Amino acid sequence: MSGSRQMAESTSSGQQQAATPGPKKAGGKGLDAIYRSISEAIIEHRLKPGARLREDALADVFGISRTGIRKVLQRLALEQLVTLTPRRGASVTRPSVDEAKDVFEARQMVECALMEAAAKRITTADVEELREMAREERKALRSREQRVAIKLSATFHARLAEISGNRTLAEFVGQLCSRSSLILAVYGNPGHLGCESHDHDNLIELLAAGEGGKASDFMERHLKSIEASLSIFDEPEETPDLRDIFAFDA
Template sequence: MSSEGGHATGAPGVADAVSASPRDARIYREIVDAIVDHRLRPGARLPEDALSEVFGVSRTGIRKVLQRLALERLVTIRPRRGAQVSRPSAREARNVFAARQLAECGSIPEVIARFDGADERALQALAERECVAQQRGAQSEAIRLSAAFHVRLVGVADNDILTSFVEQLTSLSSLIIAVYGSPRSVGCDCGEHGDLVPLLASGQASVAREWLTDHLSRIEASLDFAGGEEVTPDFEAIFFGEAARGTAAGQ
């Protein structure tokens, strides 16, 4: 979910949030991408021994990555049960969207103050790629591109802390959609994000903020709060199978 063109956000992407070796950062990024892309589903168990074998590193190295993911609420670690992909509660889901309303909608005046042609082109390109993914039925890719649009949008405000916060919130939103969502919860009907870009380009701050408020509210309203069972995934297929390689190539 990196920025594309326009203002560099300067944000320490999620993978750089804390000091980590290049190897640990790579493993961290691969697990985050698998969660966001829904290859690792909420509730999936993450045994240290299985992950250390797949990635060819020690259990200590895997434990460091899992602890970092737990700090960001993407993973839950329980005594004697180990780690698993987090399954947000209905209350947590609502809180995530409330935080997104505050952070994203509140950033609109600053976004518009800094908005330029490069930002317009970058956001329009993301919106178009998302639309293509939706038309192909590639829901996981559409979710990832939707998150990238929101992070890129807030990045225009040139506030590193805010951008990193929204990046974390969009990752949590992907988890929430995986648990409670339906095909229409990808967030965005085809072309919807593209409707926001002209409002930003023309400096319509109040209209753009109202649009974004409604947009996030409709995603939340599409959720159906229900549960699911815990599973242990096939890590070899997730991280080194054809689908995983295809996803990585598209990023």
């Protein structure tokens, strides 16, 4: 009876796997698929910061009821990817300047520290997997598929953290990388992507050679260069001060 109303045209590009027309049951693990789907859309900037995520619309798109959508949205909110305003619903988080600074500070602290352990534990299979990821990332960059490149870059960093062997820290780094993607969407300069792909290649070689210390230093420079490429200014946030903008002499 619900004549599917207008959903934001955010899902207009591709993204069809979840619109199964006749789903008898979404299944318990179906919720996880929906979570990944929305999460990926946010990380790839198909859903931009500030975009509203209405429960009815999402429930309609994914073919389940609002109950499951609310569960997914709550999880995304706890990971800081969406913001849940009490009576206003959910929207893609727009990271503040302080938040961006904190996230990159945390990444530098944790990711660099993890390089030593990663260099000790990395296997040849890991090296090959990382090289393949870096290859795909370069390919996406050459094809001007920045959205895919951003996602692959975040996945690369998260995978790197996993190799260190500490699940707790790896999970944390994964969340930080997801949030970094949001930060890139707000404060990044178009055209200039955060990660230089050669950086990732150099990182892989240093780890493969067992040079944990050098890898840590390189990671620090790598993350600092990403942060430096951002335009983290105190945007026209609250109270745009119209008097100053229009120079009225009322």
